[in-house]
Amino acid sequence: MNDIKIAIASDHGGFTLKGEIYNHLKEKNYIVKDLGTYSLESCDYPIYAKKLCKAILDGEFEKGILVCGTGVGMAICANRFKGIRAANVSDTYSAKMSREHNNSNVLTLGERVLGKGLALEIVDVWLRSEFAQDRHLKRISMIDE
Ligand code: RB5
Numbered sequence: 001m002n003d004i005k006i007a008i009a010s011d012h013g014g015f016t017l018k019g020e021i022y023n024h025l026k027e028k029n030y031i032v033k034d035l036g037t038y039s040l041e042s043c044d045y046p047i048y049a050k051k052l053c054k055a056i057l058d059g060e061f062e063k064g065i066l067v068c069g070t071g072v073g074m075a076i077c078a079n080r081f082k083g084i085r086a087a088n089v090s091d092t093y094s095a096k097m098s099r100e101h102n103n104s105n106v107l108t109l110g111e112r113v114l115g116k117g118l119a120l121e122i123v124d125v126w127l128r129s130e131f132a133q134d135r136h137l138k139r140i141s142m143i144d145e
Pocket of ligand 1: 011012013014045068069070071072073074
């Protein structure tokens with residue numbers, strides 16, 4: 001059991017990939033909760049970004065994954081919330097560095113950008129990478145000042 005609590009959410013554009021990531025995390029015994037959307041019906045990504053970010057800031061989850069068509073809209077929304085550091089990532093190196101240097105607590109992905117295999121690899125790398133602390137701590141604190 002991986003006892004880190006993860007929330008995942010998407011709009012219709014990220015619905016299918018969200019399901020694949022959810023199943024992948026369940027298979028790896030992560031504690032993961034799907035905050036919606038729950039169908040392919042067209043919906044508004046800011047609703048789901050807000051729901052997930054508020055749940056993280058309330059302490060219900062440590063990390064979140066947001067999926068839309070590109071990951072861009074979700075990242076723009078998520079980064080409006082003080083304390084959320086969302087990284088829109090399309091490669092494993094950036095996934096790792098967004099944890100090590102930026103202590104990202106939200107990962108945003110684009111279903112229309114990434115294939116399933118790469119998306120799952122990015123999720124795995126992001127979840128196992130740790131914040132490097134030291135000089136990066138000061139920089140992280142400067143974001144919220
Ligand atoms: C929905 O068509 C699409 O605009 C949305 O999923 C996302 O890509 C926005 O950034």
